[in-house]
Amino acid sequence: MARVPESQRVRDALEDAVVHGRYRPGERLDALQLEQQFGCSRTPIREALLALERSGLVQIRPKQGTYVTELSISELAERFEVMAELEGMAARLCARRIERAELDELERALKECENHATTGDADGYYYANARFHGVVYDSCGNEYLRQQALTLKRALQPYRRLQLRVPDRMRRSLTEHREIADAIASGDSEAAENAAREHVLVQVKEFSQLVRTWRQLTGR
Template structure:
């Protein structure tokens, strides 16, 4: 990929994340129309990366692109999100259970390296930096499961929940606690303790849903104070 291409890709990713934040935190409530021209003016970019970001959001299920009408924010709702996190927890628990039995020594090393990257990212103080390292950690578990279909399903749901998984990391102490949970997962995998790994990872995902609700509640309190 050329330097220009990388820059364009980073722009589209930054736009997607900004719009994810706006949707997840209610700046653009369900039913809102996301106008390309208005968004391009807001972010001072061309319509092309805006359009690409909206397509990615559509693939993630956050917006709906209606031909000849525009792009609209979907109404997911907290009960639906809770259900999605529950399914995500079971998918990842299945992945790590299989990974405990099937991971090669090289894949175990990759998991340890991914965890080390999370530790380094946490030290930057940026929840978003940690989130991107966190994706690498979970991907190492998917790969280690050696079940391509299961990994595909986990990645697809992870993508749909990306905005909410990223924002929950902004809750106080969440990154530190997440690191502790990751360490417990790594320890269980290296010990071959499938039951322990499965239980810890399931809890790790369910907590994310709870912390996202905490984040939304904190926003509501801040708006009342403001």
């Protein structure tokens, strides 16, 4: 198994802490404290914070520091709606243009997802899921679409990771992945587009419910 880069390890931990409310909106993140907490140098901390800024989880203010932000449910829903359209378009084009080697890669990513779903490894599933969608983007034959999809996907990463904690979500996500892959493999561009779009849209409802439930439990 490949070693997770230090900056990615820090980013994942900070994402979880922010999304789960262990850092409150407006709270300042102290870089020196984070170095001590994670036992690493300043470079991976800086890289992780820059990645979190791109996700909209923090704001880096010149000469002031890094502060936690928070997206509202409506803002998240809007971003997921756009993501759904980009995913659908990429899957439609992919069904028309994908090559045999890329289809094999799509199947390998799907098998990884299946393995992690079986063991209940949500983080492992997330990264295998990212590889699955990455193959779709890479195979769509439209570089501009690929770049736009990747940019928005990175911004939604922490929320998509949290959403996988919804009970039974990994199993259902795997079923949705299989539907997308089968449509792409058969060259059915319309079915691929619809399956990919719905795969993202279902997360809007489930993530909203997850956040509401979490806030009721924590009183936040």
